[in-house]
Amino acid sequence: MxxxxxxxxxxxxxxxxxxxxxxxxxxxxxxxxxxxxEIDVRHMGKQPAGVCxxxxxxxxxxxxxxNGTRVGSISIYCAREALIDSGIAWEQIDKSRVGVYLxxxxxxxxxxxxxxxxxxxxxxxxxxWTHHHNPRTVANNPAGEVTMNLxxxxxxxxxGAACAAGNAGLIQAAQMLQLGEVDLAFAGGxxxxxxxxxxxxxxKNQGALGSHPDPTKASRPFDKNRNGxxxxxxxxxxxxxxxxxxxxxxxxxxxxxxxxxxxxxxxDAVLPNPQRQAECVRFALQRSGLKPQxxxxxxxxxxxxxxxxxxxxxxxxxxxxxxxxTYINNTKSYIGHCMGAAGALELAGNLPSFADGWVxxxxxxxxxxxxxxxxxLVVNKPHQANEVNAILNNSxxxxxxxxxxxxxxxxxx
Amino acid sequence: MxxxxxxxxxxxxxxxxxxxxxxxxxxxEVRLRDQLSLDSMDFLDIVxxxxxxxxxxxxxxxxxxxxxxxxxxxxxxxxxxxKK
Numbered sequence: 001m002x003x004x005x006x007x008x009x010x011x012x013x014x015x016x017x018x019x020x021x022x023x024x025x026x027x028x029x030x031x032x033x034x035x036x037x038e039i040d041v042r043h044m045g046k047q048p049a050g051v052c053x054x055x056x057x058x059x060x061x062x063x064x065x066x067n068g069t070r071v072g073s074i075s076i077y078c079a080r081e082a083l084i085d086s087g088i089a090w091e092q093i094d095k096s097r098v099g100v101y102l103x104x105x106x107x108x109x110x111x112x113x114x115x116x117x118x119x120x121x122x123x124x125x126x127x128x129w130t131h132h133h134n135p136r137t138v139a140n141n142p143a144g145e146v147t148m149n150l151x152x153x154x155x156x157x158x159x160g161a162a163c164a165a166g167n168a169g170l171i172q173a174a175q176m177l178q179l180g181e182v183d184l185a186f187a188g189g190x191x192x193x194x195x196x197x198x199x200x201x202x203x204k205n206q207g208a209l210g211s212h213p214d215p216t217k218a219s220r221p222f223d224k225n226r227n228g229x230x231x232x233x234x235x236x237x238x239x240x241x242x243x244x245x246x247x248x249x250x251x252x253x254x255x256x257x258x259x260x261x262x263x264x265x266x267x268d269a270v271l272p273n274p275q276r277q278a279e280c281v282r283f284a285l286q287r288s289g290l291k292p293q294x295x296x297x298x299x300x301x302x303x304x305x306x307x308x309x310x311x312x313x314x315x316x317x318x319x320x321x322x323x324x325x326t327y328i329n330n331t332k333s334y335i336g337h338c339m340g341a342a343g344a345l346e347l348a349g350n351l352p353s354f355a356d357g358w359v360x361x362x363x364x365x366x367x368x369x370x371x372x373x374x375x376x377l378v379v380n381k382p383h384q385a386n387e388v389n390a391i392l393n394n395s396x397x398x399x400x401x402x403x404x405x406x407x408x409x410x411x412x413x
Numbered sequence: 414m415x416x417x418x419x420x421x422x423x424x425x426x427x428x429x430x431x432x433x434x435x436x437x438x439x440x441x442e443v444r445l446r447d448q449l450s451l452d453s454m455d456f457l458d459i460v461x462x463x464x465x466x467x468x469x470x471x472x473x474x475x476x477x478x479x480x481x482x483x484x485x486x487x488x489x490x491x492x493x494x495x496k497k
Contacts, residue, residue, distance in 0.1 A: 062432040067454065128465060131457045 007174040008410060010251040011088070011239035013081025014348050015074060017050030017232050017335045021081065025345075026352045029360035030382050034216040034334040036230055042117065042197040044204070048215035049194040050232025050336035059149065069111065069136050070233070071192035072145030074341075075102060078237035079146045079186045086239040087251060088184070090150075099182035100143040100156035101172040102237070103165025103189035105340035105397065107158065108137035109196040142190050146237075154182050162397025163301070164262065165189045166236065166343025167405040171260045173240045183245060188344035190235035199339075203229055206270070208305050210336075219336045220364035221302035221309050222372035229303045230336030236344035253410040254351050258390065259288025265400025272308055277315035277402050281392065284404035285319075288390075292320050295406070296388040297359055298328045299346045301396045302372075303337050310371045312394065317374065327385055328377045330362035343395030347407065353388040354409040414493050416486035422467065423459065423485045427451070430458040441482040463489070468496060 012022050018035035019025030028035070039049045056065050056073040059080045065073055079100070083090060115129050122128040135141070143156040155176070161168035166189030173187030193199050203209040210228035212218040219230035246253055261283035265273035285292060298316060302309040320326050331346040332338075338345050353359055361378040368379065390408040397403075424436055427449070434449050445451055459479060463469040469492050471479065478488035 063430070063434075066430070066432065122465070128461070130461065131454065 005178040006243035007177050007240055007257040008243050008246050009238050009254040009257070009351070009407065010241050010246050011082040011086025012236065012254065012348050012351070013078040013083070013085060014234070014236040014345060015052040015054040015077055016234045016338065016345050017052055020052070020054040022348055022352065025349055029331065029334060029349050030358055032361065032363045032380065034219070034363060036215040036218055036336055038215050039194065041200050042113070044197055044200055047200055047209070048211060048218040048230050048336070050230060050234065050338065051194065052233055064149070067132055068145050069141055069192065070195055071104070071107065071142045071190050074192065074233065074235040075142040075146050075190045075237065076149045078188065078190065078235040079150060082186060082237045082239050083150070088239065088249070093184065095151055096153045097183040098152045098154045099173065099176050099185045100146045100152060101169050101176065101185060101187045102143045102158045103161055103167070103169030103340050103344065104139070104142065104158045105162050105165055105191055105193060106199070107139050107141060109198055110192055111136045113196050113198060146186060161262070161403065162399060162401050163337065163339055163342055164395040164397040164401045164403035165340040166345065166347070167260070167393060167395040167403035168262060169344065170238065170240070170257065170405060171262060171403065174257045174260070177240060177242050183241070185240040186237050187240055188235065188237035189341040190237070191339035191341040192233050193339045194231050194233045199231055203231070210304055217364050219304055219332050221300070221304040221330045221333055222362060222369055222377065223304070223365045224367040224369040226304040226306070226309065226369070228305055232336035232338045234335065234338035234341040234345055236341055236348045238344070255354060255407040256410045257405070258290065258408040259284045259286070259406040260404065261287065262401065262403045265402065267400055269399055272311040272396055273400060274311045274314035274318070276400065277312060277396060278318045280402040281315065281319050281394070281404045284392070284406050288406045288408070290390055290406065290408070292326065293323050295320070295323070295326050295390050295392045296385055297350050297353060297391045298326060299350050299391060299393045300328060300330045301342070301394040302330050303332055309369070312396070313372045313374055320376070323376065326376050327359045327383055328374050329360055331360070333363045343393055343403065343405070347391065347393040347405065350391050350393070351407070353385070353391070357384055357386050357388055359383045359385050359388070414490065414497070416490055419486040419489045419493065420482045423482060426459050426462040430455055430462070439482065444480045445482070446480070467493070469493065
């Protein structure tokens with residue numbers, strides 16, 4: 001990339017089941033604190049799930065919360081917090097040059113299920129169907145709610161990319177900044193999926209819904225006894241800028257977007273293809289100009305399904321042979337699978353390692369699955385890597401969408 | 414059922430759909446939109462809540478009758494009484 005097109009991260013706002021700021025989230029990752037609750041899922045009863053407890057009224061009127069969506073509130077909270085973190089003088093910004101690009105796994109299921117339930121109380125008479133349904137369920141809803149809350153008049157849309165969506169939002173933003181379409185981007189991923197029973201039922205009937213008597217141990221990627229996904233809500237939104245703009249305003253730079261790739265398995269709707277995943281990582285490395293040995297942390301996608309974890313490990317073994325200084329972790333073991341937010345949140349959890357050198361571990365491993373015993377896997381205790389120069393963030397999703405995003409420490413050649 | 418009861422029913426609905434509004438000094442004779450931050454979607458919410466909670470139908474041509482608390486009371490009282 002030329003210096004003209006270098007893209008940097010200058011702010012982050014997030015809500016995760018175990019933290020409503022990067023500081024809180026990171027602190028909990030380093031002390032191994034998972035936070036998974038048991039919630040009552042319509043038609044299904046108690047299920048483990050990651051629930052966020054941010055204060056939506058911090059940035060929205062109660063009427064806005066009522067009329068909007070849960071994921072809209074998550075997005076607004078994250079975008080507002082990112083803006084504060086960035087130190088941007090918002091009143092001086094040309095709002096027509098700001099874009100909002102948010103990755104989503106799915107959208108509209110929550111509201112549709114709620115309305116179907118609602119009219120079922122009235123003999124399924126559709127005159128009881130809410131007029132809020134369409135603005136709540138259009139696919140651009142979460143990004144659109146951000147623009148209305150912040151008065152942004154530039155482009156906004158969501159990127160539907162299954163569970164690869166968090167990375168996809170960031171990649172889209174980086175591309176739009178490089179094209180000069182916008183000067184500032186709010187980008188990342190968001191999810192409200194715990195409020196739809198359909199996603200729980202779908203995973204359950206696929207044999208992929210995680211459980212454990214202790215909900216905080218239900219999400220256990222790479223453990224021999226893992227039994228599936230813990231569904232969570234959450235969001236992470238970043239402010240991205242071109243490097244020269246960030247330098248001009250004296251911004252703190254949290255990391256530089258160094259490379260990325262999105263590709264497709266073109267093989268199976270649910271079973272990942274390790275060959276394509278490895279290809280995705282290699283293409284991202286190629287774009288970044290880095291070698292596998294240059295990657296200090298691999299933030300894995302692994303969701304704790306029996307086959308998915310193994311497939312990712314196959315891909316990583318292929319790419320990261322002879323990389324003694326590459327460490328591998330997983331954040332879903334703390335917060336479950338935040339769906340569209342997963343990739344963006346997992347990257348956020350690792351970003352502070354550029355400053356402190358710590359690699360947070362994957363937790364909840366009682367007995368490592370031999371097929372997942374990757375060299376460099378950081379298990380149950382954090383590892384001091386001394387210097388972290390580059391993070392590879394993996395996020396994969398259904399229909400065989402793969403995304404790999406590489407963020408490097410700013411100032412490292 | 415009195416007109417005052419109807420006004421309270423409408424105020425209770427508004428309290429639910431516009432929870433940020435201060436309803437303590439709403440003037441019955443003044444248009445609701447002139448004293449509260451209500452938009453067309455909010456009036457649709459009022460219509461929906463009348464339907465769901467009270468079984469009262471307000472045809473689209475009559476939405477204008479919901480302009481103020483007084484006009485709501487005048488318009489809705491016969492409908493509520495007819496239900497009894």
